[in-house]
Amino acid sequence: MPEITFLEALRQGLWEEMERDERVFLLGEDIGAYGGAFKVTQGFLDRFGEGRVIDTPIAEAAIVGAAAGAAHMGLRPVAEMQFIDFISCAYDMLTNYVATARYRAGLATPIVVRGPCGGYVRGGPFHSQNPEAAFFHTPGLKIVYPATVRDAKGLIKAAIRDEDPVLYLEHKWLYRRIKDTLPEGEEIVTPLGSARLAREGRDLSIVTYGATVWKSLEAAERLEREDGVSVEVLDLRTLLPLDDDAILATVKKTNKLLIVHEDTRTGGLAGEITARVSERAFEWLDGPVMRVTAHDVPLPYAPTLEDFVLPQTDDIVKAARWLANY
Amino acid sequence: MTVTSVSPRSPALPAGLSRDQLLEMYRYLRLTRTLEERLVALYRQTKVIGGLFRSLGQEGESVASAYALERGANRDILSPLIRNLGAMLVMGAKPIEILRQYMAKGSSPTRGREMNVHFNDLAKGYLGQISHLGDMVPVMAGITLTFRMRGERRVGLVYVGDGATSTGAFHEGLNFAAVQRCPLVVIGEYNHFAYSTPPAKQFAVKDLAEKAKGYGIPAVTVDGNDVLAVYEATKLAADRARAGKGVHFIEVKTFRRKGHAEHDDQSYASPEEVERWATTNDPVDRYVKTLLDHGWVEQRELSDIDASVRDEVDQATDACVEDPLPPPESALADVYADPPAAERLWYRRLFAPAQG
Numbered sequence: 001m002p003e004i005t006f007l008e009a010l011r012q013g014l015w016e017e018m019e020r021d022e023r024v025f026l027l028g029e030d031i032g033a034y035g036g037a038f039k040v041t042q043g044f045l046d047r048f049g050e051g052r053v054i055d056t057p058i059a060e061a062a063i064v065g066a067a068a069g070a071a072h073m074g075l076r077p078v079a080e081m082q083f084i085d086f087i088s089c090a091y092d093m094l095t096n097y098v099a100t101a102r103y104r105a106g107l108a109t110p111i112v113v114r115g116p117c118g119g120y121v122r123g124g125p126f127h128s129q130n131p132e133a134a135f136f137h138t139p140g141l142k143i144v145y146p147a148t149v150r151d152a153k154g155l156i157k158a159a160i161r162d163e164d165p166v167l168y169l170e171h172k173w174l175y176r177r178i179k180d181t182l183p184e185g186e187e188i189v190t191p192l193g194s195a196r197l198a199r200e201g202r203d204l205s206i207v208t209y210g211a212t213v214w215k216s217l218e219a220a221e222r223l224e225r226e227d228g229v230s231v232e233v234l235d236l237r238t239l240l241p242l243d244d245d246a247i248l249a250t251v252k253k254t255n256k257l258l259i260v261h262e263d264t265r266t267g268g269l270a271g272e273i274t275a276r277v278s279e280r281a282f283e284w285l286d287g288p289v290m291r292v293t294a295h296d297v298p299l300p301y302a303p304t305l306e307d308f309v310l311p312q313t314d315d316i317v318k319a320a321r322w323l324a325n326y
Numbered sequence: 327m328t329v330t331s332v333s334p335r336s337p338a339l340p341a342g343l344s345r346d347q348l349l350e351m352y353r354y355l356r357l358t359r360t361l362e363e364r365l366v367a368l369y370r371q372t373k374v375i376g377g378l379f380r381s382l383g384q385e386g387e388s389v390a391s392a393y394a395l396e397r398g399a400n401r402d403i404l405s406p407l408i409r410n411l412g413a414m415l416v417m418g419a420k421p422i423e424i425l426r427q428y429m430a431k432g433s434s435p436t437r438g439r440e441m442n443v444h445f446n447d448l449a450k451g452y453l454g455q456i457s458h459l460g461d462m463v464p465v466m467a468g469i470t471l472t473f474r475m476r477g478e479r480r481v482g483l484v485y486v487g488d489g490a491t492s493t494g495a496f497h498e499g500l501n502f503a504a505v506q507r508c509p510l511v512v513i514g515e516y517n518h519f520a521y522s523t524p525p526a527k528q529f530a531v532k533d534l535a536e537k538a539k540g541y542g543i544p545a546v547t548v549d550g551n552d553v554l555a556v557y558e559a560t561k562l563a564a565d566r567a568r569a570g571k572g573v574h575f576i577e578v579k580t581f582r583r584k585g586h587a588e589h590d591d592q593s594y595a596s597p598e599e600v601e602r603w604a605t606t607n608d609p610v611d612r613y614v615k616t617l618l619d620h621g622w623v624e625q626r627e628l629s630d631i632d633a634s635v636r637d638e639v640d641q642a643t644d645a646c647v648e649d650p651l652p653p654p655e656s657a658l659a660d661v662y663a664d665p666p667a668a669e670r671l672w673y674r675r676l677f678a679p680a681q682g
Contacts, residue, residue: 025475051475054506056502056505057498057501057502057505059464059498059501059502061461061464061494061495061498061499062464062467062495062498062499062501062502063464063502065464065467065468065495065498065499066464066465066467066468066499066502067468068464068465068468069464069465069466069468069469069471070468070469070471070472070475072448072465072468072469073468073469073472073473074472075472075475077468092458092461092495093461093495096456096458096461097456097458097461097465100456102660102661102662102663103439103660103661104436104439104440104444104454104456105436105440105444105445105446105454106436106446106660107446107448108663139661139668140662142662162663162664163662163663163664164662164663164664241665279672
């Protein structure tokens with residue numbers, strides 16, 4: 001079995017769903033003839049035609065709004081944001097129209113809005129964002145954020161099949177950096193709402209998602225080697241809804257919790273996770289719940305600045321070491 | 327500006343409409359006005375929850391434009407604004423549904439989750455708006471894109487107010503639909519007020535139709551208080567859209583004779599101008615005069631319709647005015663298909679059952 005990249009796994013997932021279900025179609029900027037800014041949809045136009053691979057104007061609100069209308073009529077649109085940073089242009093459409101549709105009007109809106117997110121790639125303030133916190137606060141949306149090759153495929157397939165609107169965040173630092181082999185003959189569908197235990201440990205839990213899953217795993221190896229500290233790493237995979245059971249289970253097992261995310265600190269998901277653990281597992285904690293996040297600044301461009309602002313493996317090691325010794 | 331109008335005293339029936347259809351349109355006009363008058367009474371009795379939004383003076387373009395569509399199960403779909411009650415009634419919304427919506431009844435189409443005419447029945451052919459103006463243009467672009475993709479001979483119609491033509495969503499949606507050649511008719515309602523803001527502070531063009539032309543969309547301006555002219559223009563646009571000729575824009579010039587909502591005394595409007603539109607350019611009065619002047623219908627037939635509409639609204643009111651509000655805990659259901667209900671907060675469980 002050949003090794004494939006994270007990006008290829010995503011591409012395969014999209015392809016298989018389009019082969020499986022003729023209601024699935026793609027729309028977005030430069031996705032057809034050009035194959036997408038990152039080539040996620042390369043070859044799709046030739047196979048599925050202009051009717052199912054639609055190049056759109058630069059108009060994120062119209063892309064998401066049109067996807068919603070098509071979904072009401074029984075189709076399964078997958079809308080690409082060329083960079084997820086531009087999803088803010090569709091914020092109104094997603095939060096006011098799409099997210100409320102089932103509740104206020106009984107309208108099914110099974111759309112997927114996907115796009116490349118995240119930093120560590122010198123993308124500057126507008127090609128590096130992690131927008132999850134802006135949407136995490138919106139009942140009616142679901143958010144998935146795969147970290148592995150397997151989940152890149154399994155979560156896009158599950159998102160397309162879901163009856164509710166799903167934001168699928170794909171970290172561009174993982175696109176071609178992460179490789180794995182996937183079993184042939186097995187259909188991979190990762191259920192929404194379930195976290196993945198990425199590494200078992202006894203002394204301390206790291207709850208994380210996206211690119212920082214890999215940085216946390218690296219940190220865990222170092223702590224094991226250098227300090228003899230056994231770190232458990234939980235990859236959330238789905239951010240909305242959060243897998244409370246998995247979070248509480250790891251907290252009750254190790255009694256110490258470090259939350260790591262690439263997004264900025266204030267108003268980030270770590271705050272919500274901390275609150276839930278405080279409400280439901282306070283007496284299980286042997287130390288304060290701590291966070292490793294980006295600094296609260298827009299993401300700068302220069303390597304020295306970006307590396308300083310974003311959480312690095314060293315930061316996770318330092319924070320986990322501090323907490324382990326608490 | 328092209329203003330089309332039916333010439334007086336033409337012997338033949340107009341616009342390919344039968345006598346029954348002329349009377350049916352009158353019925354929807356009268357039903358819209360009578361139902362809103364009933365809502366005013368209920369509002370003053372504090373039975374309406376929240377605001378009441380009148381379409382007084384705009385009933386003509388609402389009813390006539392919707393009437394030009396193909397109606398019935400899974401035919402054309404329109405997306406109304408708050409002042410398009412008439413269009414919803416034409417598509418098959420029932421007075422009792424409107425009354426229940428305005429009174430936030432548990433039995434209302436949205437089970438008390440949304441207000442007034444913000445509800446939908448896609449099978450009958452209407453998709454409720456949200457309050458963010460302009461947003462329905464991209465959504466209707468998606469619905470009509472689906473018609474085109476499936477090769478269905480159906481069209482969509484979306485209403486936008488003069489104020490909404492300032493929004494980004496309007497422009498994005500219009501352009502998207504134009505590029506994709508969606509079978510979509512856009513009705514731009516020039517009713518002179520966006521809440522209180524006059525057109526001169528909203529845009530620098532004279533006619534809304536000029537905006538559409540910038541997107542390569544055929545556009546026409548019509549006297550919005552001439553029922554038959556609006557019908558004809560919409561029918562033509564819908565026929566063309568149905569035949570694969572893409573998006574069409576119809577500007578209807580009309581006048582909102584009430585405040586933004588019932589609480590608003592319209593102090594920003596000139597009382598003389600409001601009075602002038604009421605006495606000389608009311609769409610229902612004009613339609614009645616046209617029908618009678620041409621001898622297309624008899625006064626007795628119109629009076630019979632008036633009585634039957636009053637009965638219908640009376641019966642609908644009696645049938646729902648005592649309906650209960652929705653049970654509080656029903657607020658938690660249906661945010662998602664899965665999970666089926668949101669979590670009840672912990673402190674609401676502490677003192678159950680007495681405190682619920």
